[in-house]
Amino acid sequence: xxxxxxxxxxxxxxxxxxxxxxxxxxxxxxxxxxxxxxxxxxxxxxxxxxxxxxxxxxxxxxxxxxxxxxxxxxxxxxxxxxxxxxxxxxxxxxxxxxxxxxxxxxxxxxxxxxxxxxxxxxxxxxxxxxxxxxxxxxxxxxxxxxxxxxxxxxxxxxxxxxxxxxxxxxxxxxxxxxxxxxxxxxxxxxxxxxxxxxxxxxxxxxxxxxxxxxxxxxxxxxxxxxxxxxxxxxxxxxxxxxxxxxxxxxxxxxxxxxxxxxxxxxxxxxxxxxxxxxxxxxxxxxxxxxxxxxxxxxxxxxxxxxxxxxxxxxxxxxxxxxxxxxxxxxxxxxxxxxxxxxxxxxxxxxxxxxxxxxxxxxxxxxxxxxxxxxxxxxxxxxxxxxxxxx
Amino acid sequence: xxxxxxxxxxxxxxxxxxxxxxxxxxxxxxxxxxxxxxxxxxxxxxxxxxxxxxxxxxxxxxxxxxxxxxxxxxxxxxxxxxxxxxxxxxxxxxxxxxxxxxxxxxxxxxxxxxxxxxxxxxxxxxxxxxxxxxxxxxxxxxxxxxxxxxxxxxxxxxxxxxxxxxxxxxxxxxxxxxxxxxxx
Numbered sequence: 001x002x003x004x005x006x007x008x009x010x011x012x013x014x015x016x017x018x019x020x021x022x023x024x025x026x027x028x029x030x031x032x033x034x035x036x037x038x039x040x041x042x043x044x045x046x047x048x049x050x051x052x053x054x055x056x057x058x059x060x061x062x063x064x065x066x067x068x069x070x071x072x073x074x075x076x077x078x079x080x081x082x083x084x085x086x087x088x089x090x091x092x093x094x095x096x097x098x099x100x101x102x103x104x105x106x107x108x109x110x111x112x113x114x115x116x117x118x119x120x121x122x123x124x125x126x127x128x129x130x131x132x133x134x135x136x137x138x139x140x141x142x143x144x145x146x147x148x149x150x151x152x153x154x155x156x157x158x159x160x161x162x163x164x165x166x167x168x169x170x171x172x173x174x175x176x177x178x179x180x181x182x183x184x185x186x187x188x189x190x191x192x193x194x195x196x197x198x199x200x201x202x203x204x205x206x207x208x209x210x211x212x213x214x215x216x217x218x219x220x221x222x223x224x225x226x227x228x229x230x231x232x233x234x235x236x237x238x239x240x241x242x243x244x245x246x247x248x249x250x251x252x253x254x255x256x257x258x259x260x261x262x263x264x265x266x267x268x269x270x271x272x273x274x275x276x277x278x279x280x281x282x283x284x285x286x287x288x289x290x291x292x293x294x295x296x297x298x299x300x301x302x303x304x305x306x307x308x309x310x311x312x313x314x315x316x317x318x319x320x321x322x323x324x325x326x327x328x329x330x331x332x333x334x335x336x337x338x339x340x341x342x343x344x345x346x347x348x349x350x351x352x353x354x355x356x357x358x359x360x361x362x363x364x365x366x367x368x369x370x371x372x373x374x375x376x377x378x379x380x381x382x383x384x385x386x387x388x389x390x
Numbered sequence: 391x392x393x394x395x396x397x398x399x400x401x402x403x404x405x406x407x408x409x410x411x412x413x414x415x416x417x418x419x420x421x422x423x424x425x426x427x428x429x430x431x432x433x434x435x436x437x438x439x440x441x442x443x444x445x446x447x448x449x450x451x452x453x454x455x456x457x458x459x460x461x462x463x464x465x466x467x468x469x470x471x472x473x474x475x476x477x478x479x480x481x482x483x484x485x486x487x488x489x490x491x492x493x494x495x496x497x498x499x500x501x502x503x504x505x506x507x508x509x510x511x512x513x514x515x516x517x518x519x520x521x522x523x524x525x526x527x528x529x530x531x532x533x534x535x536x537x538x539x540x541x542x543x544x545x546x547x548x549x550x551x552x553x554x555x556x557x558x559x560x561x562x563x564x565x566x567x568x569x570x571x572x573x574x
């Protein structure tokens with residue numbers, strides 16, 4: 001089939017782009033070792049965030065159901081199922097720990113009173129153990145749910161739906177806790193003196209927003225192709241567009257709440273994080289985020305018709321995906337260059353290298369199954385009107 | 391939503407009763423194709439498909455709500471600006487008088503409050519409410535619209551309405567029954 005070939009070329013092109021970019025990146029890493037690890041972490045965080053956002057949407061969908069989740073369920077499953085490979089992509093972060101995380105240095109830890117209290121948590125061994133546990137839990141969730149959904153495709157067993165729902169309740173709690181801790185480990189501990197209780201939720205919402213935007217772009221790509229062509233209606237787009245709108249607002253809410261709390265307290269152990277990001281050249285990026293990540297998508301998504309047509313919705317989703325990169329850049333990079341913003345060529349190449357491989361693996365997974373779980377009893381009856389009552 | 395009784399016609403309209411949701415959507419589409427515009431439909435649960443079939447398009451309510459929201463946003467912000475900067479400037483912890491981050495939550499809440507009130511009040515007025523009685527209640531079977539029946543009403547105020555012609559048209563839709571709706 002035409003669509004099958006198309007997915008096959010995505011896999012090939014993604015792999016070629018990813019591996020060649022990775023080769024250049026590694027050659028560059030020989031010369032600029034510090035920069036290599038910084039850029040790699042930036043790229044890794046974006047793509048692991050996309051996988052985790054997919055997993056979060058999958059858990060949420062099984063828990064609350066809804067037509068919007070049904071049409072992107074197989075995408076979110078594919079994003080979750082490639083987590084074992086994403087775990088392998090974590091290796092360079094581990095190798096470069098000493099370059100990235102100041103707490104790996106004993107002298108730094110001894111120098112500060114605050115860091116002294118964090119010594120038991122921020123150790124290399126505990127960090128690695130935690131990361132393995134996070135990945136183990138996420139991979140388990142993704143495979144448990146997707147394998148049952150696949151079995152349902154074959155057998156049509158209705159009871160599986162209920163079991164997936166019961167599983168997702170506790171799993172989503174574990175998901176939020178583990179991703180919060182992972183964001184503390186991988187991102188927040190780049191500036192180990194600093195902490196914020198809002199940070200984890202801010203990151204999780206950002207990841208889910210990334211995954212939603214990604215799925216919308218994919219829907220745009222496959223909307224004219226079966227099975228989507230005969231299933232998708234403006235109503236589906238409207239629902240998923242409203243989700244995108246809601247998560248855009250939620251992202252701004254999280255980002256602003258964290259800022260407001262620290263700004264109000266204005267304590268030196270908290271506020272240096274924002275002074276770096278708002279009181280230096282980084283403030284241009286902050287304003288850019290405020291406008292491009294919140295105001296523009298907010299105003300665009302206010303209009304009902306923009307959410308009801310996939311072309312216009314996908315354009316907003318692409319904008320959001322670009323702004324997600326900028327957001328991660330603004331969150332991570334000031335830890336390494338606090339005096340102002342710079343973009344190294346590796347900062348652009350690293351997300352392409354990891355992303356090419358990620359996308360190739362994603363499409364390989366995505367094409368192996370029917371694009372929509374067609375035997376889910378919640379949705380066989382939704383063809384006409386019953387969904388409104390669910 | 392023609393609420394004024396059309397003096398030209400002795401009845402308010404004709405109403406067809408259907409058993410299935412699919413039927414009323416098809417019927418509404420056919421009525422629209424036949425040129426009827428002054429129509430309404432009554433169903434036991436909300437049906438988005440019917441909104442499209444009846445040709446009820448964009449309502450100006452959303453624009454009204456947007457204006458309310460913008461008004462709430464500006465009032466919320468400048469109320470605080472007036473208090474903190476103009477009317478009663480106070481040095482709190484050495485912060486600038488125009489400490490706008492502090493005002494965002496109230497500004498946001500005021501935006502939501504004004505939009506929500508605007509949406510509810512605007513919806514009520516644009517629907518012609520409050521309205522104690524409506525001619526459709528003259529039909530005894532109409533109470534079934536809250537249970538399991540679907541009703542399509544063509545009002546006599548419609549320029550294409552003709553008692554005999556419209557009744558023949560409704561019959562062609564194969565309804566479970568046709569009722570004459572008298573004026574209240």
